[in-house]
Amino acid sequence: MAIAKAERLMNLALCLLGTRRPLSKRELRESIEAYLEAGSDDSFNRMFERDKDDLRELGLVIETVENLDGEVGYLARRDSNRLPPIALDAEEAAALGLAAKVWQQARLAGAASGALQKLRAAGLPEDVDPYEAHGALEPRIPVHEAAFEPLMLACRDRRPVVFDYRKATAARPEQRHVEPWALECWRGHWYLAGWDRDRGAERVFRLSRITGKVRSRSGRFTAEIPDVVTVRETVASWAGENADRSALIRLRTDAGYPLRAKATAVRELGDGWDELEIPYGHGLDAWLVEFGPDVVVLEPAELRADVVDRLRAVAKG
Secondary structure: OHHHHHHHHHHHHHHHHHOOOOEEHHHHHHHOHHHHOOOOHHHHHHHHHHHHHHHHHOOOOOEEEEOOOOOEEEEOOOHHHOOOOOOOOHHHHHHHHHHHHHOOOOOOHHHHHHHHHHHHHHOOOOOOOOOOOOOOOOOOOOOOOOOHHHHHHHHHHOOOEEEEEOOOOOOOOEEEEEEEEEEEEEOOEEEEEEEEOOOOEEEEEEHHHEEEEEEEOOOOOOOOOOOOOOHHHHHHHHOOOOOOEEEEEEEEOOOOHHHHHHOOEEEEEEOOEEEEEEEEOOOHHHHHHOOHHHEEEEEOHHHHHHHHHHHHHHHHO
């Protein structure tokens, strides 16, 4: 079975690379013996779509073109599938190896290994071992969220998605229609940046708050993708990293360690409470709400009011 599939993929790749014009599904089916033997149109369509996705995963750039009659055709232009010789020095190869090792324990382990194999084929010197140890530390990026892989593929393929998302201040999740741009990890949590179609604005979503499955949608992106997507800067501003003021809060003893790590001053109050002075920036109210009854805002008054309003909204459901 593996040999038959490899031969079918090779034949499909040769057809797409050898044509000067887009070939329709019908023409491809008539040109490849394995497709002619497909029992039905549905069986052929499923086989073709899987093969097309497999070739793209292997690195073949396949274009989809629609002619004047509305018929869809496929081709792989040679200039789009030709890489110049790749020359890497020892430091560059070490950087690639480090990046690949980061993903060895995560969902992108297969993709990282495949990328290195493609670099070998494109000219990476055989005497350079990207997996060779270059230090005492072994970096890893954990990826526990089920939403990561479908979102990563959607970012790569520029496909809109739909998912249910529960905000920190909401009792129930809401459906969001998003054009995904980029994924970034910040302090152990993964975030998605993209265009929220319902709100008509750029938004950043924390993957751990996505509930249920991420579902792909057909169609093109409606918003222009910015040259630079600032996920970390956005999340940092939520967490008060860009603070220009201070806030005074009461915090239960042995609770709220992330808040304690940011505190510029801590004073024991007794009776199970401490008083903390923490940086106050945009989004601090949303973050404090996550600690629930373990936090009481003392000042400033506007921050206390914002936190109370958010807690009331959650209580109302």
